[in-house]
Amino acid sequence: MYEEAGEVFDIFRGVFPISFLLFVPAVLIIVSPDPVEAAHEFSVYRMQQFDLQGTSYGCRNAIVNMEARSLGASMLTRRCVVTRLADLTVDKFKDLVDQSAGAVLVLLPDDLSNVPRENLEEFIELEHDLMDQDVNTPVYFAVEDDTLTKIYAAIQDGSNTDKAATATEASANGFQMVTTATQATPIKDAQITSIQGKLSGLGIEEHLPTVAIVAHYDTFGIAPHLSYGADSNGSGMVALLELARLFSKLYDNPKTHPKFNLLFLLSGGGKFNYQGTKRWIEDNLDHTDGSLLSEVSFVLCLDSVGSGDGLYLHVSKPPKEGSALHSFLEELKTVLDAQFPVVNFTMVHKKINLAEDLLAWEHERFSIRRLPAATLSHFPTHRALERQSITDQKFQVDPGVLTRNIRGLAEALARHIYNLTAKGHDGSMEIFQDGLNLHPKSIEAWLNSVTAQPRAAQLIGKDHTLLSTMEQAMNGYLKDVRRLTFKPDKRDPEFVFYSAMQTTMNAYNVKPAVFDLFLAVGIAVYLGLVYVAIINFHFLYNFVTSINTIKVKVKHQ
Template sequence: MLLDFFDDIAETFRSCNGLAILMVIPLVLLASPGYASQSFPVFRLQGFESGSNKNGSFGAAIAAEATTHIRLAHRKCFLMRMEETNAARLKDVVRMYPLAIVIILPDAEATLQLSEEQQQNWLEVESMLLEGEYPIPIYFALQSETVMQVLSDLKEITSTDSGSSAAKALVNAIFGNGFQIVASSPAPAQIPVTKFANIMASLINTRKNVELDSLMIVAHYDAFSPSADLSKEVDASGTGPACLLSLAKTLSGLYGSPENQPSLNVNFLLSAAGKVNFLGSNHYLQNNEQASKKMRLVLALDSLNGLEADSDTLYFHRKTAKSTSNAQLQDLLRFQQILEQTATDAGLKFEVVFRRPNADQWFQWEHERYSGYRAATISGHSNPYHPMRKSLLDNGQKINSRKLITKMEVVQKAVLQYLYNVSQVLHEEDQKNYYQQYQGLVSEEEVETLMHYVATQPHSSQYLGKGHPYVRSLYRSLSRYGKLAAIHEFSLDFSPSSAGAASVRKEDVVFYDQKQAIAFAYKVKPAVFDLFLSVAIAAYVGLVYLSVLSVPMLHSYLQSKLLFPQQSSPKQKAK
């Protein structure tokens, strides 16, 4: 019976089915258990060309093991939170040559909890991201329960990788779990034709038949920050249009009555591509040459809220004048004096900032697009280069509504006094009464509603053609108050097949498409585990193979012992 049993075993292992069973056993015993994947949206860092320079991220797909430890970042996907990020740490990560970087952003309300140091660190990181060229994909992920769970598990796994001893670290590196991050996205492609849309309206003096000079009110409405799909910039791209729309509403009531119409026309321009060298204003000037000659004064409105430290300061940016006798300068100086007085009456600080345009034709304030001494920018920022003007932190949470409305009321009062040539020579009590009649012109509810809308609608420069919902919404708002409202679309065409393709100039920006992707996080064994598993399986199969080969030898040995027992020795026989 025993020999028959061994015969059956040998016959089984001679067949393919037996060997297959032995092959599957180690896979079942050693393979890591399966885990369901977790997914979350990610947003790629902007990619663009400025002249001959490439900036931003030009990678897309991710398929790499994740880590939160810098020394383990080589050829992995590195995850980090905004709160923990600074320029030095980002440089250290990049030096490790990771396959991808994912930065987790807090929600809008959580940004209020960031310390001053954390905010400054992040602004430096944003500048570094926009000014450098990165061949790897760099993504932003919004903080969510799923993302934070993945990050928490990953940090726990990473902490075990650096065990208390080399042996423990080696064991953890082989048998510990890890996360594989996978995001499928096509490689960034250059946008051959970028469309922009100017939104215009006018208020015309109908009492006089002659063509009058005009006051030009302009504000750009587009945003530009490290992520195109997250660009909102409530202060940088929202407060200027809000003030312009409020002015249009107030002035439309005055121009509606012929007896109240001032002796100037007013043109409103919500300009496109403000973050692309103010191409919207440039297009307006090129296509409205006659109207540009009639501009007596140009006022650009930009980032009226400003920094928290400057929330009670109004800055007046204009070109340096060598002589005050210039005819164009007189109107600007008169408005400057009016604005300074009204700001002082409202309890605001007022400061004039002189600046010459850059020689490289890259403008920092919109009034620089308008030649001569007839233009100025009213802003809450003293420095055009402040990184907050292109930051994801400009999400509306730090808008001081009361201060913003006060600034808007000051601008409205100054414009009305300029249009109607109201004397500033008033007694103190008269000044107080005169200012009070302008209070309430700006609707706090309307301003807050518009700020909320801006904060919920990404509106990066390259997306805002005339059909974009954000553009249509602004057009409907302006058309309610201004006459001859229109949307004028223009484009930059860099497609090689286009007969009229534009050549890329130093001041032009060529955008690359920005695709939102879905990242999947799989909990898996580390890559070194696969190597260990392969060696273990090979050793196991080798042992099984040798064992199968030794079955006939074992069979023969047992057969000889059981069927042919040893005969008694001669001494035993003699006894």
């Protein structure tokens, strides 16, 4: 039998390589549609995830390892849907959730200023709606580059053949989207830092009236690493720093040193229900003897003052006539009417709704403690969605408008401190001119600086360069500048931040899932043919032997 097989193999070797018969099965088994080459490696930014006052918000998952599909593909179950910002709406996202999409990757243009306003508004609404629900699907964002554009086009082409398993589809290349992130975990050393400084008035500090100027520095958007917050609240930060610079000159001059204290606070955790402000108030009122805050005349919070021709003074309770806050309000009206008539100034009264989980404005933290306070903003309502959006970037702020608003605010505050109205000076009188003038270039430079990096609260650790820069700037203008840092309670934390907010995603070139089917069928057919050949080996032997016999006879003839 073995001799017969040897004769057959000798004959077979001449017309067909025996190596093919032996090694093809091994080759077919080794061939796999698993990732073989990374087409592109790029940074992705995960949707917000945090807990605030015991309530969970945002995206609860971080791991992605699944095939990519376009938004219009028919089969999205356990697929990573790749879409552009302009194509994603609230309704479409809900459809993705209903179809059990495994993950969503949103491609953002590298310059949002070129996106039509209607598309930006739709995306801002999407941000708001996503944060209002518990999202179990991993949602990532990436800034589109040339390579991502090609990958996106290839994914769209591949999804066009998604309706039927064809040989064309099996031969096509797809993409497997894989993140390097592990599952998100709570950040153990999370903390919030605020920075305060002051200008002491002429006389005994504790016996002088005090005005506090407050602005939170952190930002908020659908993805922390994309939250630059140019208007909310980069403009408020810049306004506070410029006011500190202007009034430091008045306080350094013995001739203009007023009998008024000025407190300045850059607060952290503003976008998380003003946690930094809350703790600062508690430390000053409950744990500190002789605090200037306990006798404060009023607190003025700055939030989004870099755009538009409207300014709104938001209060929880209308100030009584004759009060310090009412006097400042009248001075601000006087200055704006006389020097900036284009500005529409209005006081907005809104009671604090303690039934709401989140406060509307920062001044409400002070009003709860019965301290006179107000928030100045160009937004007429706290419900303006632009205050919490990654679309709040540098192009949303007009440096000229910001400079104008700072000037009006500085003039009104100076008039209040020096009681100029009672002394007969009208609103057209300009205090900040010549050597005391504002520096528009400096204001724009500060705006560029604070918007050059994301300032989400999760990202601002104790060693962050932003804190060092702000502290150094305030030290140049103010006295007794110091940081105030607090961590959440371990038993009942006020807030919890999570890791894996930025990671790397790999787009691998792979064969589509239907390739497995074609490969399995091919292997099965091949092995079936080999099996049949072995079982019927004697027929094959007789056939080959007969052919060989005929060849020999013909040769002899």
